[in-house]
Amino acid sequence: MILYSQLDAIVELRLRPPVLDAAALLSISLTLLGLLTAVVGGLIWAYRARIESAAVSGILVGIAALLLGRLVNINVHGPSAVFLFVILAGALGSVLILAIVAIRFAVSLGHKKH
Numbered sequence: 806m807i808l809y810s811q812l813d814a815i816v817e818l819r820l821r822p823p824v825l826d827a828a829a830l831l832s833i834s835l836t837l838l839g840l841l842t843a844v845v846g847g848l849i850w851a852y853r854a855r856i857e858s859a860a861v862s863g864i865l866v867g868i869a870a871l872l873l874g875r876l877v878n879i880n881v882h883g884p885s886a887v888f889l890f891v892i893l894a895g896a897l898g899s900v901l902i903l904a905i906v907a908i909r910f911a912v913s914l915g916h917k918k919h
Contacts, residue, residue: 833887836887836890837890840890840891840894841894843894843898844894844897844898844901847862847866847898847901847902848898848901848902848905850862851863851901851902851905851906852905852909856906856909856910856913859902859905859906859909860903860906862902863898863899863900863902863903863906864899864903866895866898866899866902867895867896867899867900867903869895870891870892870894870895870896870898870899871896873888873891873892873895874888874892
């Protein structure tokens with residue numbers, strides 16, 4: 806997002822297109838890497854946390870992703886386009902956390918029967 810906010814200043818510097826392309830590629834790559842890290846970290850936490858806490862977290866992350874998608878005016882040609890990836894990561898994280906909760910809950914019920 807910082808790259809998009811500074812485009813006017815960058816254009817005035819008369820940088821060559823390969824430099825701008827590299828900066829854009831690096832910016833989106835680091836954004837996606839950060840989102841992937843957050844999702845994987847959330848999944849590891851959900852695997853080790855109490856089932857109730859993980860369920861609440863999964864639901865709240867899903868609600869946050871839904872509200873972000875509904876309330877933010879996303880322009881795919883501007884800096885707000887990065888929110889598309891944030892919404893996707895939030896929805897994916899929510900679904901995967903809730904899947905972990907469901908599996909852990911089913912396993913815990915199986916252990917109680919024996």
